[in-house]
Amino acid sequence: xxxxxxxxxxxxxxxGEIAMRILRTLKELGLQSAVLxxxxxxxxxxxxxxxxxxxxxxxxxxxxxxxxxxxxxxxKSHGVDAVHPGYGFLAENANxxxxxxxxxxxxxxxxxxxxxxxxxxxxxxxxxxxxxFPIAPxxxxxxxxxxxxxxxxxxxxxxxxxxxxxGGGKGMQIVREAGGLxxxxxxxxxxxxxxxxxxxxxxxxxxxxPRHIEVQVLGDxxxxxxxxxxxxxxxxxxxxxxxxxxxxxxxxxxxxxxxCESAVGIAKATNYTGAGTIEFIFSPNGxxxxxxxxxxxxxxxxxxxxxxxxxxxxxxxxxxxxxxxSFKQEDIKQIxxxxxxxxxxxxxxxxxxxxxxxxxMLRPPVxxxxxxxxxxxxxxxxxxxxxxxxxxxxxHADDRDxxxxxxxxxxxxxxxxxxxTNADYLGRLLRHPAFKSGETNTGFIKEHAADxxxxxxxxxxxxxxxxTAALSxxxxxxxxxxxxxxxxxxxEWRN
Amino acid sequence: xxxxxxxxxxxxKVAPRSLADExxxxxxxxxxDVKFEHGKEGRCQLTLDGKSYESWVARDGDDIYIKMSGSYxxxxxxxxxxxxxxxxxxxxxxxxxxxxxxxxxxxxxGDSVVEGDKLLTIESMKLQSTVRAACDGVVGRIHVSAGxxxxxxxxxxxxxSDD
Numbered sequence: 001x002x003x004x005x006x007x008x009x010x011x012x013x014x015x016g017e018i019a020m021r022i023l024r025t026l027k028e029l030g031l032q033s034a035v036l037x038x039x040x041x042x043x044x045x046x047x048x049x050x051x052x053x054x055x056x057x058x059x060x061x062x063x064x065x066x067x068x069x070x071x072x073x074x075x076k077s078h079g080v081d082a083v084h085p086g087y088g089f090l091a092e093n094a095n096x097x098x099x100x101x102x103x104x105x106x107x108x109x110x111x112x113x114x115x116x117x118x119x120x121x122x123x124x125x126x127x128x129x130x131x132x133f134p135i136a137p138x139x140x141x142x143x144x145x146x147x148x149x150x151x152x153x154x155x156x157x158x159x160x161x162x163x164x165x166x167g168g169g170k171g172m173q174i175v176r177e178a179g180g181l182x183x184x185x186x187x188x189x190x191x192x193x194x195x196x197x198x199x200x201x202x203x204x205x206x207x208x209x210p211r212h213i214e215v216q217v218l219g220d221x222x223x224x225x226x227x228x229x230x231x232x233x234x235x236x237x238x239x240x241x242x243x244x245x246x247x248x249x250x251x252x253x254x255x256x257x258x259x260c261e262s263a264v265g266i267a268k269a270t271n272y273t274g275a276g277t278i279e280f281i282f283s284p285n286g287x288x289x290x291x292x293x294x295x296x297x298x299x300x301x302x303x304x305x306x307x308x309x310x311x312x313x314x315x316x317x318x319x320x321x322x323x324x325x326s327f328k329q330e331d332i333k334q335i336x337x338x339x340x341x342x343x344x345x346x347x348x349x350x351x352x353x354x355x356x357x358x359x360x361m362l363r364p365p366v367x368x369x370x371x372x373x374x375x376x377x378x379x380x381x382x383x384x385x386x387x388x389x390x391x392x393x394x395x396h397a398d399d400r401d402x403x404x405x406x407x408x409x410x411x412x413x414x415x416x417x418x419x420x421t422n423a424d425y426l427g428r429l430l431r432h433p434a435f436k437s438g439e440t441n442t443g444f445i446k447e448h449a450a451d452x453x454x455x456x457x458x459x460x461x462x463x464x465x466x467x468t469a470a471l472s473x474x475x476x477x478x479x480x481x482x483x484x485x486x487x488x489x490x491x492e493w494r495n
Numbered sequence: 496x497x498x499x500x501x502x503x504x505x506x507x508k509v510a511p512r513s514l515a516d517e518x519x520x521x522x523x524x525x526x527x528d529v530k531f532e533h534g535k536e537g538r539c540q541l542t543l544d545g546k547s548y549e550s551w552v553a554r555d556g557d558d559i560y561i562k563m564s565g566s567y568x569x570x571x572x573x574x575x576x577x578x579x580x581x582x583x584x585x586x587x588x589x590x591x592x593x594x595x596x597x598x599x600x601x602x603x604x605g606d607s608v609v610e611g612d613k614l615l616t617i618e619s620m621k622l623q624s625t626v627r628a629a630c631d632g633v634v635g636r637i638h639v640s641a642g643x644x645x646x647x648x649x650x651x652x653x654x655x656s657d658d
Binding site for chain 1: 498500502507509511520522523525527529531533537539541543546548550551552553554555557559560561562563564565566567568569570572592593594595596598619622623642644646647
């Protein structure tokens with residue numbers, strides 16, 4: 001292919017599982033690679049996978065990864081000529097892209113103007129609506145609070161209020177009645193300012209029991225833009241995705257084509273380059289509305305890779321080099337079914353409170369149609385410094401039932417000890433009859449909370465667990481040794 | 496001699512009862528015939544009253560992490576001596592409901608507060624919440640400052656009760 005630019009050394013300005021995943025592709029492409037690390041992560045396997053690793057410093061570990069001058073400086077001093085931002089951190093920061101531009105370093109992602117346009121909830125909605133794509137009834141905050149509140153009441157309840165500049169679940173809430181609305185708006189503005197440096201909020205009609213359906217798109221500098229089908233990410237807690245799958249069980253072939261073509265239309269209208277995701281809310285009656293665009297690689301991108309066979313990170317790199325897409329829309333087939341489960345350090349039975357600890361044992365599942373993307377390692381301390389996601393377990397099979405079964409097998413195979421995780425909980429979600437029949441919506445976890453609550457171990461298993469624990473406890477075994485009876489079975493403990 | 500293990504919210508006593516060739520453990524109020532083998536790399540094989548249970552086990556101090564029959568368990572060995580010393584934090588000690596980061600400290604040591612007053616803004620799981628005084632009193636030691644990270648159950652602020 002006709003690369004306009006060639007890269008000598010690519011820096012992954014990220015950490016954890018996504019850094020590992022990008023580094024693997026860079027290796028396959030035969031490119032020199034580098035990765036960032038904070039001193040807390042000196043033992044991270046990403047450091048061994050990359051050809052080079054640069055320490056970043058900051059008041060907090062997250063702060064270090066957000067330090068634009070420092071990271072650009074590292075690029076200059078180490079001869080880095082391209083940066084892959086991964087997701088999170090600086091992945092959607094146009095100032096970072098501009099700073100790299102000035103330093104003559106290529107950002108692997110869209111241009112800053114497109115990032116700014118689509119990264120702004122208000123601007124992107126206006127842009128999409130003006131071009132005739134569907135958006136939900138909404139109101140935009142122009143600073144006049146009285147006007148905003150009147151407009152929210154006019155939209156009607158329930159209404160969703162969120163930070164204009166935000167993403168993820170930060171500062172997002174559903175309001176069901178006018179009472180207390182003024183206080184809620186005031187708090188939302190404070191949070192929006194704090195998280196995103198922009199106090200504007202916006203509100204839109206909240207659709208009950210919607211599905212979250214998003215479409216992967218890929219564009220190049222030559223005007224080509226394709227979709228790589230949809231992903232359904234309805235299983236969420238605290239507005240954050242837990243299980244994602246493709247294809248969506250909700251879409252008929254006609255609706256699928258329709259929603260995917262809308263996504264390509266939106267991406268084309270922005271002259272989008274690189275990998276991006278257009279998110280929609282999908283109502284139970286089959287209507288869908290543009291939600292937002294993520295101008296980066298997504299956490300859940302592997303399920304798209306599993307069904308299409310396309311390495312999305314490799315495509316991002318090729319597009320950044322100026323190559324045209326190597327395939328046409330009709331070449332991209334959606335084959336089989338893929339599911340991703342996010343393994344997080346959290347306690348689902350305690351309202352998903354984050355857990356902390358040390359990874360004492362990690363045995364990834366291995367088998368046909370199984371993929372395990374993780375940056376974790378035995379001995380890793382899991383705390384509040386970074387995101388709670390430890391790993392992504394991805395499976396692929398011929399159809400949805402087989403994929404659900406395979407995900408269950410993979411969870412059974414996985415051993416992750418030392419930190420409480422949602423691994424058991426994910427298994428319970430997958431086994432739930434409503435999930436199995438594809439009746440998912442973004443309220444699934446709340447709606448079925450009673451059914452997917454903790455499954456109590458049988459009395460036999462609990463006794464076996466206690467026996468195992470006691471005989472694995474050094475003090476207990478030492479105490480037995482002190483008792484003057486011959487515990488011949490315990491010989492192997494005395495070392 | 497007996498040992499106590501915590502599983503979930505339950506405390507269960509486990510004691511060895513000796514036999515010459517076979518190990519018998521009293522678990523709760525049940526006597527069980529037990530054979531136990533440590534395999535490679537943390538894999539364990541237990542035979543309990545003739546039934547086999549395979550598990551993966553890892554220990555960190557008193558905490559024993561087990562995966563058995565497709566489920567995860569955390570069992571904590573309760574050291575009888577440490578348990579007695581545990582209840583030292585005062586009634587007015589406000590501890591963290593979950594791990595997180597302090598966003599803002601809203602009171603100073605020596606401030607008078609009434610029940611429900613805001614003490615701290617904390618952030619966990621990307622969500623902010625307010626820590627409030629659980630009783631009337633005077634703010635004693637503040638163990639954190641803005642930006643401090645804390646773990647679940649860490650004492651954040653102490654309130655010296657008026658009572």
